[in-house]
Amino acid sequence: MMIYSSRRALLALLGSGLITLAGCGSLNPFKDEPKFKPAELTNVNATMALNSAWQLGGDDSPAGALTIVGTSAGPRVFAAQGRSVRVIDPANGSVVQTLAAESVLTTGAASDGTLVAAATRQGDVIAWDLASGKQLWKSSLNAEIISTPAVADGIIATLTTDGRLVGFDAADGRRRWVVQRAAPSLTLRVPSPVIGVRGGFLVGLPAGRVIALGSRDGQVRWETTFAQPKGSNEVERISDIMPAVGGLSGEFCVASYQGKVGCINVRDGRTSWQRDFSSNVGLAAGNGAIYATDDKSHVSAFSAAGVSVWKNEALAYRQLTAPAVMPGAVAVGDFEGYLHLLSTDKGEIIGRTQAGSRPHSGAPIALEVAGQRLLVVQNRSGAIFAFSVK
Template structure:
């Protein structure tokens, strides 16, 4: 994610009137120097497959025994993560504006024409026209489809027939991001990002249960105070951890609905949390691991600066990032030192790596899907 500063200034008034986005996704530059290191792990590509190109940032959905991904032509696929083979595929008949959401059976995506399309095992079952653009993957859960629009309105639809069940409109920020936000769940609570706040919502009624601030915006104008929460959301136990755009990383106790800690950290992509750590990279790709309990720094690493890193993955003993040239970097969870680097197809890794079926799965801008095995 790159902020076009000239565009921000020129579009500030329009954004204030529309409540929509002023930030566009730009493919990063290539040709950056690589770190020199001695590998202490071995790895290989266990399988790879190809979908159409990916021209928008996305999150790969891992649901049980399958991966679900959308390409830029609107073809949705569920893949077997053990071998990359297709389980089902379907076409939403439009270019998606955001990633796909799925519960394994039903899949939901929104097109650039603001159509919410739901498929059942690859077959279209209903379509709804929305009045506001969407840049965040819908959440499919509990026989409902939850949609977060760019102005941070939340809507719930019945997954079977498309009936709108409720919508939640709250006083919004004057400026919001044209980037994937936060819509997730914790037990029986829907969790959404609204400005710099994380909100817990009753998924049956659309009423607010709790609200906590991740980071307090600073600055003297709307552009400087832009602090939307960006995905993905990190979760470890009852702690939900998020990034406020170019401002801070913070963790919320979802049982109590209160902020536990917040640390200034100017970044543009989400974080990962597992066990006792939270992991993220700032806007110059300096990596920090924070202690989950109190936000103290566990370690930091700067060997990947300037490589336009993807959102991270914490899994087992590894901290994993993709970069703008399709390399996947495996760092030690304990120290942040690089242990292994694997290549894909030379194009940017456009989603946070995912751990599934004993593999690390990454997706690239050229539409490559890779299952990487690390020993």
């Protein structure tokens, strides 16, 4: 299996370092009607074809973004919605396991290939055994959780909206550590990234902060303000780190709302480069570059050194998702269910298809499995679509 997503890049590039997706006022960047008219779609001179591979209906709204993890049985896609997590074989779309919860889930599902974790509306963190589908344990935090947990070194890390980072023992649910950070009075209502790899966790927080923690002890290895809040009022000062992140050559790359895009050295937390940027979804890394969607639905490419390579404005205000990267193409979804392919070298649109008519619930997942390149997407009704890319 080959996973082209940012998470694969982080696992591959940062695995030897420290690292691994909010109880105050919040704003939903997708709730209100758009102030600007979305760009009309024009005909595409397609050089890449998107063909339907499989489709699954949805019974409920997604609790969080799709996640993908390699297991002993092959790659598995995890889709949390309603009171369950569906475990899907991306090769054929079959649901190989359904993990049941007692209450409604509010996050995506995290997994290390052996166990699965997610959080509920009641503020509970739940862990299941992937092989049997049985619940292993449940632990209550009595707080809202919308950020997908992460798993590293037998520890499950969870971030609450009131600013608590809690590490649970994956085996029995015991709390191993707690790290508290003050939450701003106003944030965007989007999940913060909690990423786990061997040795620790890296977490993007509101107010443009990024923190690296040891997995076993929760000790802060470094902490930095990547994007300094600016402005004369609380709305103007929102600079939250967005959920979709990426990794390149030992660097952790992030984008913030009303702030910056750039990369941070994972060993010491120093900013390698950054540019003024405002994103409400995030970015992806791959092919030696960074690809980011801004809050106007413009897609930009930056070199590993932060040099601007191209910018595509053809899909302006179409409420684009964060990108997914695969060889030769960058994929983004929009508010009408369209999936667009942009070339990695020039940024022109080179392919398009539609996955239903509902908005996408998060960034596509790009992977190669069973000899075919796939893009897997989920819409806000919970339906999941897979397309082969040729």
